[in-house]
Amino acid sequence: MPDKSYEAIVIGGGPGGYVAAIRLAQLGIKTLCVEKEEMGGICLNWGCIPSKALIAATSLVQKIQSASDMGITVSELSVDVAKMQVWKDGIVKKLTSGISSLVKGNGADIVIGDATLTGPREVQVVTATGETVTYEATKAIVIATGTQVIRIPGFEPDGEKIITAREAVSLQAAPKSMCIIGGGVIGLELGMVYMKLGTKITVVELTSNLLPGVDTDMVKVVQKHLKKGGADVRLDTKAVSVDKSGAGVRVTVERAGKQEVIEAETLLVCVGFKPNTVGLGLDAVGVALDQRGHVTVDQQLRTNVDGIYAIGDVTGGPYLAHKASAEAEICAEVIAGHNRATDWRSIPAAIFTEPEIATAGMSEAQAIAAGRNIKVGKFPFAASGRAMAVRETDGFIKSIIDADTNQVIGVGIVGPEASDLISEAALAIEMDAFAEDVALTIHPHPTLGEGMMESFKHAIGEAIHVMNKK
Numbered sequence: 070m071p072d073k074s075y076e077a078i079v080i081g082g083g084p085g086g087y088v089a090a091i092r093l094a095q096l097g098i099k100t101l102c103v104e105k106e107e108m109g110g111i112c113l114n115w116g117c118i119p120s121k122a123l124i125a126a127t128s129l130v131q132k133i134q135s136a137s138d139m140g141i142t143v144s145e146l147s148v149d150v151a152k153m154q155v156w157k158d159g160i161v162k163k164l165t166s167g168i169s170s171l172v173k174g175n176g177a178d179i180v181i182g183d184a185t186l187t188g189p190r191e192v193q194v195v196t197a198t199g200e201t202v203t204y205e206a207t208k209a210i211v212i213a214t215g216t217q218v219i220r221i222p223g224f225e226p227d228g229e230k231i232i233t234a235r236e237a238v239s240l241q242a243a244p245k246s247m248c249i250i251g252g253g254v255i256g257l258e259l260g261m262v263y264m265k266l267g268t269k270i271t272v273v274e275l276t277s278n279l280l281p282g283v284d285t286d287m288v289k290v291v292q293k294h295l296k297k298g299g300a301d302v303r304l305d306t307k308a309v310s311v312d313k314s315g316a317g318v319r320v321t322v323e324r325a326g327k328q329e330v331i332e333a334e335t336l337l338v339c340v341g342f343k344p345n346t347v348g349l350g351l352d353a354v355g356v357a358l359d360q361r362g363h364v365t366v367d368q369q370l371r372t373n374v375d376g377i378y379a380i381g382d383v384t385g386g387p388y389l390a391h392k393a394s395a396e397a398e399i400c401a402e403v404i405a406g407h408n409r410a411t412d413w414r415s416i417p418a419a420i421f422t423e424p425e426i427a428t429a430g431m432s433e434a435q436a437i438a439a440g441r442n443i444k445v446g447k448f449p450f451a452a453s454g455r456a457m458a459v460r461e462t463d464g465f466i467k468s469i470i471d472a473d474t475n476q477v478i479g480v481g482i483v484g485p486e487a488s489d490l491i492s493e494a495a496l497a498i499e500m501d502a503f504a505e506d507v508a509l510t511i512h513p514h515p516t517l518g519e520g521m522m523e524s525f526k527h528a529i530g531e532a533i534h535v536m537n538k539k
Contacts, residue, residue: 071191071205075101077404078192078206080184080349081213083110085381085393087168089211092401094177101204102177103184103194109165110215111235112390118164119238120258122157124421127265131423138460148266151241186210186350189374209404212356212364212372212379213397214349216342216388223310224250224338230313231336234259240335243268248320248333250308252279256339257291257422264298265423271301271331273308273322280420284432287483290464291422298423311336344383359385368410370400378404392416415479415498419488424464427491430479430498433469442472446504446528448520450484452535455515461485466524468494468504475504475529486517493521504529 079090082104090102107114133143182196192204218233226233237259243266249256252274260270280288312319317334344363357365357373364379372379380400381393402409420426436443446468450456464484480494507525512518526532
């Protein structure tokens with residue numbers, strides 16, 4: 070017999086889980102949220118928030134270092150990384166405690182512990198104090214357990230010389246050198262943080278491009294900044310082994326059949342994530358998984374087992390906090406009997422490299438591969454007065470539209486504030502807008518957002534501040 074009963078139990082307290090718990094409680098459903106470690110999940114505690122705080126801080130360092138170009142001279146600049154970490158931790162603590170307050174304030178309960186499904190309506194939780202409690206879910210169970218880092222055999226992290234992103238956001242000093250296995254989003258974001266603090270970074274990427282899957286035109290702009298910062302980028306290169314018997318690490322890599330040793334103080338392993346489905350008891354209740362271990366769901370986030378739902382990264386990519394949160398609200402409303410489903414046209418994404426990259430909809434390459442007849446508009450930040458004023462002129466805004474109808478298909482941005490600018494593009498795609506809708510919308514001057522307008526004007530041959538294609 071269960072010890073306690075709820076209508077809904079959410080397993081996981083990340084951007085999917087805590088949002089689901091809040092929305093379920095708002096809809097009058099008695100809800101319990103079970104989190105294994107810290108409310109907020111990876112995103113708030115060790116991912117999105119702490120990394121973006123460090124990115125902001127180190128970008129400020131970089132701006133101060135080059136302020137003399139504007140007639141501003143700063144002498145004896147010093148960076149206290151340990152104090153920077155205290156500042157970052159304060160942001161994390163404020164947000165995570167705020168989330169707990171919101172969950173409880175909306176009427177849901179929180180338990181910190183390790184949850185396992187012991188039936189289609191039953192969850193067993195081993196709490197932080199070692200107590201085992203069985204909970205009944207009369208309406209629904211929501212799986213929101215997210216992902217964990219992939220570990221490469223032979224490169225297991227020790228938290229000191231070999232680290233993952235989790236440790237990288239909490240280093241108390243910038244290492245003199247860092248080898249990074251994986252040239253994806255996390256590897257480049259964190260690598261560039263320490264590069265700005267003076268760390269010599271070497272990026273080892275197995276594929277032929279950094280940020281695999283991202284528009285290569287945009288990646289080239291980021292790669293230019295890596296080179297400018299002194300980074301050593303090794304593409305088409307495989308990490309073979311690591312020796313950590315000395316003061317630092319010696320990483321053996323292989324390219325085109327030839328091996329080489331890279332010496333560094335620290336090795337950061339960032340080769341991706343895998344779903345947290347092992348040990349949940351999903352097999353015991355018959356929840357179906359795909360070949361990579363993700364929970365399979367329909368458009369209403371239902372699994373194949375009645376009453377069991379899944380949301381967020383555990384259901385597959387793209388691994389994005391805002392996707393998880395959007396699915397959480399839909400899932401909660403489906404459980405409450407509302408007619409909702411995942412029916413979005415575009416999920417925007419942002420990469421906080423230097424400069425930032427952001428996308429919405431299809432890329433140029435994806436549109437061509439899909440057989441779409443397209444027109445492409447492009448506006449460089451080098452032609453933007455605002456970008457010049459803030460000294461961030463690298464990059465561009467690229468718009469992709471249907472050549473026959475001028476309907477907006479996608480937008481890619483590389484440059485200043487790309488992560489904020491992309492929301493306009495996401496709205497345009499979601500509402501089935503046409504190039505003219507954006508081009509005819511008056512944008513304030515002087516702003517970076519004008520570039521969006523000009524990009525779409527360029528796509529239809531009406532740009533004013535950049536030459537149109539003949």
